[in-house]
Every structure is written in C-alpha cells, then in structure tokens.
Amino acid sequence: MEGNEMSLAYESRVFDRRSGLNGGRMACTLVTGFLGSGKTTLMKHILENRGDLRIAVLVNEFADSDVDSLLLNSASLNAAFNLSTVSLTHGCDCCNVGGPFRESLLQVVNSKHNFDCLLIETSGLAKPDIFVAELEEVGIHLDLTIAVVDAESLDKILSMDIVKQQLQHVDLVLLNKCDLATLGQISDAENALESLTGGAKVVRSQFCKVPLDLVIDFSKADSQLAVQDAVTLPFLSHEALPQMTFRENVLGKTSVGVSASSVSDEELILSGTNWRSSDSENASSHERNFSSVSFDSEDPLLMSLFQSSVLATMRNTNNLLRAKGILWFEEDRESRFVFQWSGIKRVEAICGGMWENAPKSCLVLIGTDKSELENIVMQLSQSTISKVRTISCIPGSRESAKSFCARVLLDGRFKEPVFDKEPLVIFGLKGSPLHGIKESQLNGPLMHLVNGKGRVFLSAVVSGQEYNLQLLLDNGCNPDEAWNEIRMAASAVIFKVCKNFCPCRSDLSAHVH
Numbered sequence: 001m002e003g004n005e006m007s008l009a010y011e012s013r014v015f016d017r018r019s020g021l022n023g024g025r026m027a028c029t030l031v032t033g034f035l036g037s038g039k040t041t042l043m044k045h046i047l048e049n050r051g052d053l054r055i056a057v058l059v060n061e062f063a064d065s066d067v068d069s070l071l072l073n074s075a076s077l078n079a080a081f082n083l084s085t086v087s088l089t090h091g092c093d094c095c096n097v098g099g100p101f102r103e104s105l106l107q108v109v110n111s112k113h114n115f116d117c118l119l120i121e122t123s124g125l126a127k128p129d130i131f132v133a134e135l136e137e138v139g140i141h142l143d144l145t146i147a148v149v150d151a152e153s154l155d156k157i158l159s160m161d162i163v164k165q166q167l168q169h170v171d172l173v174l175l176n177k178c179d180l181a182t183l184g185q186i187s188d189a190e191n192a193l194e195s196l197t198g199g200a201k202v203v204r205s206q207f208c209k210v211p212l213d214l215v216i217d218f219s220k221a222d223s224q225l226a227v228q229d230a231v232t233l234p235f236l237s238h239e240a241l242p243q244m245t246f247r248e249n250v251l252g253k254t255s256v257g258v259s260a261s262s263v264s265d266e267e268l269i270l271s272g273t274n275w276r277s278s279d280s281e282n283a284s285s286h287e288r289n290f291s292s293v294s295f296d297s298e299d300p301l302l303m304s305l306f307q308s309s310v311l312a313t314m315r316n317t318n319n320l321l322r323a324k325g326i327l328w329f330e331e332d333r334e335s336r337f338v339f340q341w342s343g344i345k346r347v348e349a350i351c352g353g354m355w356e357n358a359p360k361s362c363l364v365l366i367g368t369d370k371s372e373l374e375n376i377v378m379q380l381s382q383s384t385i386s387k388v389r390t391i392s393c394i395p396g397s398r399e400s401a402k403s404f405c406a407r408v409l410l411d412g413r414f415k416e417p418v419f420d421k422e423p424l425v426i427f428g429l430k431g432s433p434l435h436g437i438k439e440s441q442l443n444g445p446l447m448h449l450v451n452g453k454g455r456v457f458l459s460a461v462v463s464g465q466e467y468n469l470q471l472l473l474d475n476g477c478n479p480d481e482a483w484n485e486i487r488m489a490a491s492a493v494i495f496k497v498c499k500n501f502c503p504c505r506s507d508l509s510a511h512v513h
C-alpha cells in the first residue's frame with residue numbers, strides 16, 4: 001500500500017478510531033534487532049516525523065540503570081509531545097516481560113489519549129515472540145514486526161542464535177547503516193536475510209530514514225474487519241507466528257525482582273523498561289551469557305585519560321558488544337556528550353547541547369565477559385578528575401595545537417580551525433550546499449573512521465546544520481601523526497560521499513583536487 005492509498009487508509013482509520021466508530025483500531029509495530037543496530041534511531045525518526053499522529057512508545061532495555069531514557073532524552077522529548085515520562089523497571093525480558101509490560105500495554109489500550117499507533121522497541125537481546133504473546137494476551141493486534149539490522153556487522157553476528165531468532169518472524173527488515181557498509185557487504189547481507197527471514201521484505205536504510213508508511217501499517221484495519229467474523233483468534237502479523245509460544249512456560253525461571261511505577265492515565269508515554277540485573281542468569285535463554293555493567297560518576301572524566309586508557313582498553317576487549325551513555329569531560333565541562341559504541345567497534349561521542357540537569361557521566365556496557373566489562377569500568381573510575389592529581393593544561397599542548405591548526409588551515413577541504421576551548425582544537429570538513437552535502441555527512445563518517453583506527457579520538461559538537469569535530473592535543477598526541485591520520489581518513493570519506501558528483505567548478509573542487 002503506497003501513496004494516496006496509504007493516506008486514505010490512515011485518514012479513515014484515525015477518523016474511525018478518534019470518533020469511536022467500529023473498526024478504527026490502534027496500529028501496532030514491534031521493532032526488534034540486535035544491540036546497536038539502530039532501533040532507537042528508528043524510534044526517533046518516527047517520533048520526529050509523526051505529524052499529528054498520536055504515538056505511544058514502549059522501550060524495553062537490557063541494561064541496568066536509566067541510560068536509555070537519558071539517551072532518548074525522554075523527559076524533554078515527551079514535554080515536546082505533551083506527554084509525561086514513565087519509568088518502568090522489570091526483569092530480563094527474555095525471561096519476564098509479564099507484569100510491567102502488560103501493565104503498560106493496558107494503560108495504552110485504556111488511555112483516553114486514544115493513540116493512533118503503538119511502537120514497541122525490544123531490547124537488543126530480546127526474542128520478539130515473547131512480546132507478541134503479551135500483545136495477544138491484552139488483545140492488541142500487531143500489524144508489523146520490523147527487524148533493524150546493521151549491514152556492516154551482520155556477518156559477524158549471524159552465528160548467534162539470538163540474531164536468528166530475532167529475524168525469524170519479521171515482516172520487514174531495515175538493512176540499516178548502509179552508509180558504513182560496502183556494496184559487497186550489503187548484497188551478502190541481503191542474501192543471508194532472504195533465507196533467514198523466509199523472504200521478508202528487505203529495505204536498505206541510513207539512520208533508519210524510511211517513509212513512515214513503511215514502518216506503521218494502517219492498512220490492516222480493513223482486512224481485519226473483513227475476516228473478523230470468520231477468524232476468532234487474535235490477529236497476528238505473520239503467518240508463521242502460530243509457532244510462537246510464550247517462553248515463560250518453557251524457561252520457567254524469572255531472574256530478577258520487578259517493580260513498576262504506577263502511572264495515571266494522563267501520564268503516557270515514552271517509557272524505558274530497564275533490566276535491573278547485571279547478568280543473564282538463564283543460560284538457556286541465551287546461547288552466551290550476556291552481562292551488563294554500568295558506570296556512574298558525578299566527577300568529570302579527563303578526556304586525555306578517557307582517550308589513552310579507557311578507549312584503548314575498550315578496543316582491546318573482544319567481548320564488548322555495546323556501550324552507550326552520557327559523558328561529562330573536564331576539558332569541556334559545559335557540554336553533554338552522548339557516547340555510543342556499536343557494530344564493528346564504531347565509536348562516537350557527540351555533543352548536541354549543554355547540560356540541562358546536574359552534569360554526570362553514566363555509561364552502560366554490554367558484553368559476554370563480565371570481568372572485561374568491569375575492567376573498563378575500573379579504567380573509567382580511574383579517569384575521573386578526583387583520581388588524578390594534576391589536571392592543568394599540560395605544557396606543550398598549546399604548541400601542538402597551533403601546529404595542528406596550521407596544517408588544517410592549509411587544507412582547503414577543511415573549515416578554519418578554532419582553538420578557543422584549550423586544549424581542544426575545533427575543526428571540520430566543509431559541506432557542499434551546492435550538492436546538498438551537509439557537514440554531518442562528511443564529519444560524522446570522518447569521526448567514525450578516525451576513532452575506529454584507535455590512535456586518535458575525535459568527538460563531535462553539533463549545532464543546527466553545523467557539525468564540528470574536536471581533537472584534544474595534549475602531550476600524548478603528536479600533531480603531525482594526528483593530522484596525517486585525519487587527512488587520510490578525510491580523503492576516504494570524501495571519495496565515498498562525493499564520488500557521484502562532478503566537482504568541476506563547484507564548491508567541491510577543493511575536496512577532490
């Protein structure tokens with residue numbers, strides 16, 4: 001269903017629903033996918049482009065602590081949507097989605113907000129069938145099950161049972177992060193997905209930017225009405241779903257205590273449901289023992305130590321699958337950085353604004369070796385300012401910064417560097433308004449590429465269309481080596497992004513000549 005047809009189906013469904021007519025029912029989409037594939041990115045995309053759709057969102061988290069609501073910035077996001085934030089906590093969703101999840105579902109169903117659509121984001125280690133069973137229990141009709149897949153790293157995780165299970169019964173796969181993958185990786189992934197999903201539709205995406213009618217299906221209400229008399233079983237999204245069973249019976253054990261905040265009808269909904277335990281105790285529910293460890297600190301971190309010891313340790317840790325959180329750095333105390341580690345050791349630290357609340361660092365690490373994760377947390381706590389005696393600007397850093405800036409200045413592809421946040425140099429590639437290439441399209445990949453090599457750490461500062469990079473130049477950083485690394489990575493990024501444009505006599509000429 002596309003275009004006009006889709007908007008007609010949507011209009012009539014929303015109208016019927018809001019006017020209380022028969023048949024107008026809430027659409028429901030379940031989003032699954034492995035850790036870091038882009039599920040939250042998809043949620044944000046839908047919410048930011050939802051128009052006047054009333055959307056309820058339930059987010060289920062694997063990790064300890066409230067990192068996900070911090071990352072989603074749910075309080076301010078909800079304020080923008082005129083919704084209050086609800087925080088729920090419950091046990092490992094693989095073993096126990098029951099109580100709080102069902103309560104949340106019932107609140108959505110009974111809400112006077114009369115939602116047009118319910119979106120459920122499962123944790124990156126969850127099996128979607130459990131959620132399907134719960135939806136069925138409360139009479140919510142699931143229209144669409146979507147798996148978000150990281151095109152670049154799929155081949156590395158395909159052997160995991162959890163990944164296969166997540167892909168088994170989906171209607172649609174978003175083959176995401178296509179900007180990071182090669183064409184070979186994309187086509188290999190498509191072939192693998194064809195057999196793993198039994199032929200589900202696969203759509204390539206970057207940052208999950210897909211039309212909303214692809215991920216919210218308003219077409220099923222009518223077909224549901226047509227078969228309503230004949231079929232008494234709850235409607236499910238996929239033919240293969242009858243094979244699904246509620247796993248609580250199979251696994252028997254619930255791993256952790258459950259506590260749910262009570263929520264009034266008015267208070268809906270962007271909720272983080274957080275797993276409170278740090279280990280998946282039920283080995284039969286996961287083929288590996290996944291662990292989650294978190295780090296919280298109200299002391300700022302020294303960026304130089306974060307770079308030289310924490311990131312170095314993370315890179316040498318083979319069993320780290322995911323890290324995310326917010327960071328507070330001594331060298332840039334005003335800025336709130338969102339840190340993400342996902343896929344093939346892709347590292348980003350992006351500042352999108354200042355602190356609205358008391359600054360702090362809060363990071364969650366998920367992996368398969370708890371002691372390795374704890375080692376990273378130890379490095380983190382040793383990098384906080386209270387653990388380090390002298391933090392004044394290290395002698396020599398100013399000279400290094402000047403020398404680095406001089407090199408950047410000579411390269412016409414870059415904007416003029418700025419050194420007013422000593423010891424941080426701020427710089428970045430120029431975008432190309434003429435070709436519609438935004439600074440973020442060049443500087444985002446540049447950060448990933450440089451950080452991925454592991455010798456230099458770049459963070460990003462984003463403000464509107466401006467996307468700048470920050471480099472810390474202390475004694476441990478050789479400006480020539482850093483510049484060489486960045487310059488070469490810039491060439492690779494520009495080649496990939498600009499190869500389809502003719503640069504002659506355009507604002508790209510400096511980039512390619």
Ligand SMILES: Nc1nc2c(ncn2[C@@H]2O[C@H](COP(=O)(O)OP(=O)(O)OP(=O)(O)O)[C@@H](O)[C@H]2O)c(=O)[nH]1
Nearest residue numbers: 035036037038039040041124176177206207340342
């Ligand atoms: N380059 C690139 N990065 C992406 C894309 N989509 C998402 N990301 C980044 O990948 C990281 C993880 O994305 P999330 O949306 O948080 O992934 P998730 O599946 O919700 O992660 P978990 O809930 O922890 O399992 C973030 O840093 C995103 O900005 C994409 O298409 N391209």
